Amino acid sequence: MPVSLLFETTAVQQRSPTNMLVSDQQRTLISGQKVLILKNNSDRTHIWTLTTPAQFISNPLAKVLKTENGTVTELTSSMIYWPIKLQLQQLLIAPNQHIELLYTDPSQLPTQLWSNEWLTYRLAQFSQYSALAWGAIVSILLLHTFTFMFAKGLSVWMFLTPMFLSASLICAIGFIESLSQPFIINALSYFFLNLTMLCLTKIKKSQEERKQGSQSTTLKLITSAILIGLFLSLARTLELLPLSSHILPMYILITSTCLILYCCYTLTRHVNSLSLCHLGICLFIGMFCYLLQDSASLTDKILLYLPVLGSCILGFTYTQIHCLHHSTRSNTASKAQDMPKLLLKFKQLELNYRLLQEKNAIDFLTGLKNRQFFDEKYHLELARSARENTTISLILIDLDHFKSVNDSYGHQVGDEVLKAVAKRFYYALNRPADAICRYGGEEFVILLPNTHIQGATHIAEQVSQAVSCKPISTTHGDICITISQGVSSTSHQTNLDTLHLLTMADEALYRAKSLGRNRFEVAVNKPYMLKEQA
Numbered sequence: 001m002p003v004s005l006l007f008e009t010t011a012v013q014q015r016s017p018t019n020m021l022v023s024d025q026q027r028t029l030i031s032g033q034k035v036l037i038l039k040n041n042s043d044r045t046h047i048w049t050l051t052t053p054a055q056f057i058s059n060p061l062a063k064v065l066k067t068e069n070g071t072v073t074e075l076t077s078s079m080i081y082w083p084i085k086l087q088l089q090q091l092l093i094a095p096n097q098h099i100e101l102l103y104t105d106p107s108q109l110p111t112q113l114w115s116n117e118w119l120t121y122r123l124a125q126f127s128q129y130s131a132l133a134w135g136a137i138v139s140i141l142l143l144h145t146f147t148f149m150f151a152k153g154l155s156v157w158m159f160l161t162p163m164f165l166s167a168s169l170i171c172a173i174g175f176i177e178s179l180s181q182p183f184i185i186n187a188l189s190y191f192f193l194n195l196t197m198l199c200l201t202k203i204k205k206s207q208e209e210r211k212q213g214s215q216s217t218t219l220k221l222i223t224s225a226i227l228i229g230l231f232l233s234l235a236r237t238l239e240l241l242p243l244s245s246h247i248l249p250m251y252i253l254i255t256s257t258c259l260i261l262y263c264c265y266t267l268t269r270h271v272n273s274l275s276l277c278h279l280g281i282c283l284f285i286g287m288f289c290y291l292l293q294d295s296a297s298l299t300d301k302i303l304l305y306l307p308v309l310g311s312c313i314l315g316f317t318y319t320q321i322h323c324l325h326h327s328t329r330s331n332t333a334s335k336a337q338d339m340p341k342l343l344l345k346f347k348q349l350e351l352n353y354r355l356l357q358e359k360n361a362i363d364f365l366t367g368l369k370n371r372q373f374f375d376e377k378y379h380l381e382l383a384r385s386a387r388e389n390t391t392i393s394l395i396l397i398d399l400d401h402f403k404s405v406n407d408s409y410g411h412q413v414g415d416e417v418l419k420a421v422a423k424r425f426y427y428a429l430n431r432p433a434d435a436i437c438r439y440g441g442e443e444f445v446i447l448l449p450n451t452h453i454q455g456a457t458h459i460a461e462q463v464s465q466a467v468s469c470k471p472i473s474t475t476h477g478d479i480c481i482t483i484s485q486g487v488s489s490t491s492h493q494t495n496l497d498t499l500h501l502l503t504m505a506d507e508a509l510y511r512a513k514s515l516g517r518n519r520f521e522v523a524v525n526k527p528y529m530l531k532e533q534a
Helices: 116-150 156-172 183-211 215-236 244-270 273-293 298-303 305-360 371-388 402-410 413-429 453-468 500-514
Strands: 034-039 047-052 063-067 072-074 078-080 086-094 096-102 112-114 392-399 435-440 444-449 472-474 477-479 484-488 520-522
Touching: 034 086, 047 116, 086 096, 112 116, 116 156, 116 298, 116 305, 156 273, 156 305, 156 392, 183 244, 183 273, 215 244, 215 392, 215 453, 244 273, 273 305, 273 477, 298 305, 298 477, 371 392, 371 435, 392 413, 392 453, 392 500, 413 435, 413 444, 413 453, 413 472, 444 453, 453 484, 453 520, 484 500, 500 520
Parallel strands: 484 520
Antiparallel strands: 034 096, 047 086, 047 112, 063 072, 063 096, 078 086, 392 444, 392 484, 435 444, 472 477
């Protein structure tokens, strides 16, 4: 008889089991009845309580109490439902007396013997533990439910896993035994436990099909074993197989062990956080199966909360990790879908930027490039000349007597003259690399990359002829315009002053204006001026 005796009393001294039991063997009576003999060897009367957990309680039993004087009475019992469903039987043993307890059903024997003080203390302690555990389990299940309702891409099997395991716990501790027969509630606890393991196999199946495209044979065998466990649970519920009550606990424990080993195997092949959660849940289910199979004491019943709480936490962790992965994949997919739009927007921005650059480089009056463009282009071409050892030329142009045009006809006519002259400059140049820019006021500059002095003088003649070939038509009549030009050329070196070429052209222009205007002068090559070293 599996009797666990707790002999703690209000005194510090702990009683020995041999002081209470006359014999630890049960005497078999007719029709398989059992007798438990207890003796009080002390000089005081003691009150003890026999307890039986919920899953061991079936129909009310005929329990007979026989004392030494031959008195036979029926032993009454009471029931408590928190922290678990528990049947209590109080015993009053006189000093140096023994009693005999007769149980008509050998399968419904008591499992623990307590002193009243110690039982009260332990029940209060276990009540606190149970309240804390149930609060944590319900809170996690609510969070799990809200996550499943509002998140996308979650597996319904992972949502059901902690739910079924919690339902198995409710049946195992006897909260709903008043709704049906105890053996049916006990079978339902194993039924929900099988459903929990079935949900895990469905999750593993979906993962394998996603990675490999097919389901492994081992997982198919485990799924078949779980389905057989479900059949045995239903058979126990309907009392179709009398032996299922003895086979079912060990069968489910073996099945859960196989599922744990399979999860360990898959974890060695694919190490990730989701596989770790699966393995943890399987370990908690195996622990729950073991405790459920051998939960004859009150402490064993309370320990059932731990694997359920751990499975709920891991199930919620799994959903959070899955949500994170799903959101990451969704963001990646959305980025991939938005990539063509982003590229199109980028090209539009690049085009707008180039148009803005072109717009900022244009002189709004003449339509030619402005001084800012010339400064950038000038330094770029000097650097290229030094890098490729080529010749660069420059023509500096000034309109003759343009101030008198403004004074005689006004600035609006002067603007018309500038526009017309700029147009003739533009069409006088043939090479795309040549740049004509407005340098300031009535001054213009032509930059000629990879051009020797002979080519620069030829272009100066063309420009001069293009301007003076015919008068410029304005709102105040035709106006004849001539230009003076200064031409310079050099092969730039990195250690030379960058303003050397521009200075020579300016000096040549000054000479052309001094010599009567309407002409161009070529700069005289002087020794190069080295720029100051830092």
